[in-house]
Amino acid sequence: MFKARDVMVPREKLEIVEVDEPIVKVAIKIINEGIGSVIVVNKDGELAGIVTKRDIIRAIMFEKLDPEKTSVERIMSRPLITIDADTPLDIVIDTMYKYSVSHLPVIEDNSLVGLVSDYDIVQVVRDLLDILANKQGM
Numbered sequence: 001m002f003k004a005r006d007v008m009v010p011r012e013k014l015e016i017v018e019v020d021e022p023i024v025k026v027a028i029k030i031i032n033e034g035i036g037s038v039i040v041v042n043k044d045g046e047l048a049g050i051v052t053k054r055d056i057i058r059a060i061m062f063e064k065l066d067p068e069k070t071s072v073e074r075i076m077s078r079p080l081i082t083i084d085a086d087t088p089l090d091i092v093i094d095t096m097y098k099y100s101v102s103h104l105p106v107i108e109d110n111s112l113v114g115l116v117s118d119y120d121i122v123q124v125v126r127d128l129l130d131i132l133a134n135k136q137g138m
Contacts (some may be wrong), residue, residue: 001086001089002088002089002124003085003086003087003088003089004007004063004083004084004085004087004089004092004104004106004114004116005085005106005108005114006085006089006111007114007115007116007120007121007123007124008085008106008114008115008120009114009115009116009117009120010113010114011112011113011114011115013032014038014039014112014114014115015029015030015035015037015038015039015042015070016038016039017029017038017040017041017044017072018040018041018042018043019040019043019048019049019071019072019073019076020072020073020121021065021071021072022068022069022071023056023059023060023065023067023071023072023075023089024067024068026038026051026056027056027060027128030053030056034113034138035119036053036114036119037051037052037053037102037103038050038051038072039049039105039115040072040076044086046082047057047066047080047082047105047112048073048076048078049076049077049078049080050076050077050080050103050105050123051072051076052102052103053074053107055069055076055077056075057093057096057122058075059074059075059110061119064086076096077101079132080105081099081101081104081107082104082105082106083095083104083105083106083107083108083109083116084106084107084108085106085113085114086105086108087106088103089121089124092104092121094110095114095120096118096121097130102117102119103106103115103116103117103118104116104117105138116122120127128131130133
């Protein structure tokens with residue numbers, strides 16, 4: 001059975017910003033890096049929340065916040081919904097569905113070790129479908 005740790009993006013590859021980072025800088029980072037979210041930490045480096053593309057669009061387009069003067073702390077999703085690294089993939093999917101989220105930080109020993117996104121899950125499903133298709137073609 002696949003677990004969160006099998007499909008997550010490891011912490012070393014995640015974009016992490018502090019709570020006082022302006023929305024505009026985070027938006028540029030998300031666009032330039034081609035990512036869907038950033039992890040937000042407080043000044044002590046502790047997890048504080050997550051900001052997704054959807055959060056940024058809502059803040060600028062609908063709430064009319066000034067992206068240069070507003071920090072991500074104002075728009076980040078919190079409390080942070082997390083999963084354990086050993087959470088089975090079906091539970092990861094159920095958790096995303098239950099909370100209507102597309103990104104879940106992965107925790108192990110009370111520390112951030114990675115992030116699972118809906119895109120990561122789609123990649124795994126695609127790979128499994130390729131394996132099944134190849135097996136049928138044998």
